[in-house]
Amino acid sequence: MRSNLRLFLVGGLLVAAGLALFVSGFASSSPDGLEKVAGDKGFLQTARDHLFADGPLADYTVRGIDNERLSTGVSGLIGVLVTFGVGFALFALLRALRTRRDRSEPTRAP
Amino acid sequence: MHIPDGFINASTSLGAGAVAAGGLGVSLRRAAQTLQDRQAPLAGLVAAYIFAVQMLNFPVAAGTSGHLLGGVLAAVLVGPWAGAICVAVVLLVQALFADGGLTALGLNITNMALVGGIGGYAVFLLLRKVLPATKAAVAGAAGVAAGISVVLAAAAFVVEYAIGGTGGAPVGTVLAAMVGVHTLIGIGEGIITALTIGVVLGVRPDLVYGAADLQAPLVLEAGEVT
Numbered sequence: 620m621r622s623n624l625r626l627f628l629v630g631g632l633l634v635a636a637g638l639a640l641f642v643s644g645f646a647s648s649s650p651d652g653l654e655k656v657a658g659d660k661g662f663l664q665t666a667r668d669h670l671f672a673d674g675p676l677a678d679y680t681v682r683g684i685d686n687e688r689l690s691t692g693v694s695g696l697i698g699v700l701v702t703f704g705v706g707f708a709l710f711a712l713l714r715a716l717r718t719r720r721d722r723s724e725p726t727r728a729p
Numbered sequence: 730m731h732i733p734d735g736f737i738n739a740s741t742s743l744g745a746g747a748v749a750a751g752g753l754g755v756s757l758r759r760a761a762q763t764l765q766d767r768q769a770p771l772a773g774l775v776a777a778y779i780f781a782v783q784m785l786n787f788p789v790a791a792g793t794s795g796h797l798l799g800g801v802l803a804a805v806l807v808g809p810w811a812g813a814i815c816v817a818v819v820l821l822v823q824a825l826f827a828d829g830g831l832t833a834l835g836l837n838i839t840n841m842a843l844v845g846g847i848g849g850y851a852v853f854l855l856l857r858k859v860l861p862a863t864k865a866a867v868a869g870a871a872g873v874a875a876g877i878s879v880v881l882a883a884a885a886f887v888v889e890y891a892i893g894g895t896g897g898a899p900v901g902t903v904l905a906a907m908v909g910v911h912t913l914i915g916i917g918e919g920i921i922t923a924l925t926i927g928v929v930l931g932v933r934p935d936l937v938y939g940a941a942d943l944q945a946p947l948v949l950e951a952g953e954v955t
Contacts, residue, residue: 632774
């Protein structure tokens with residue numbers, strides 16, 4: 620991996636983490652497009668609670684952190700790190716599987 | 730845009746789950762074929778960035794907000810197949826935050842990763858055909874395609890609502906309302922996408938999958954050949 624790419628990755632992660640940690644608390648709390656339409660057209664009440672609605676990170680808050688903006692920000696930071704980890708791991712696995720398959724294919728004689 | 734549990738009935742949700750699984754299966758296979766070494770951390774970064782920006786709801790009209798979906802952004806950065814997987818990863822992680830119903834995961838992946846991401850990338854390719862081969866045109870095409878992709882994803886929801894919606898609202902009025910508000914949200918999606926692609930094109934243009942043709946071909950000079 621070129622160091623230049625590492626710099627780009629670290630910079631990009633810092634931007635994502637910064638947005639999630641410091642900016643998310645200032646996002647609009649109005650209902651999003653689908654939620655608004657559902658309310659206007661009378662089918663919002665058909666929504667059921669999420670299975671993890673009482674989970675420790677439900678609704679982008681961290682249970683135990685009372686400050687609303689900080690709670691949202693920390694939950695966002697956790698989400699950014701988890702998403703990066705899951706994405707990186709999934710694609711690394713995909714690459715590893717392909718490498719193994721490539722090796723197992725018979726090579727042609729020169 | 731995240732559908733909660735209950736909006737769409739179980740059989741339609743299950744059907745969308747099958748569509749999502751099939752689409753992601755194809756995406757995994759296609760992504761594996763073209764995967765380069767540097768793409769694994771890059772795809773992780775793209776997913777993480779989309780997660781972060783999806784939290785940033787912006788106001789679009791009285792009492793309504795919208796946020797980035799990121800399908801076209803991901804597709805232009807890492808390719809349509811890897812991009813769809815990135816969006817699916819974001820949707821999966823968001824379950825931890827109780828965002829988007831678990832039974833609606835197939836619906837949400839279909840709308841945002843497949844229709845919005847891969848469908849939006851097709852729009853991007855069409856736009857690139859008629860626009861000049863410049864960085865500015867790539868960023869602009871990504872922005873316009875991203876805006877259209879939000880309307881496509883909203884239309885996909887209306888199709889699902891027409892098939893298995895539980896609320897009983899007339900499909901025509903749901904369609905008009907969904908397309909109307911998501912046209913406004915699409916403008917925000919387009920601006921964020923064009924700005925992000927523009928910045929990456931400025932810093933590391935070689936990392937933008939959708940601009941690979943802009944890279945100057947390597948010219949081997951006779952003296953360099955050993």
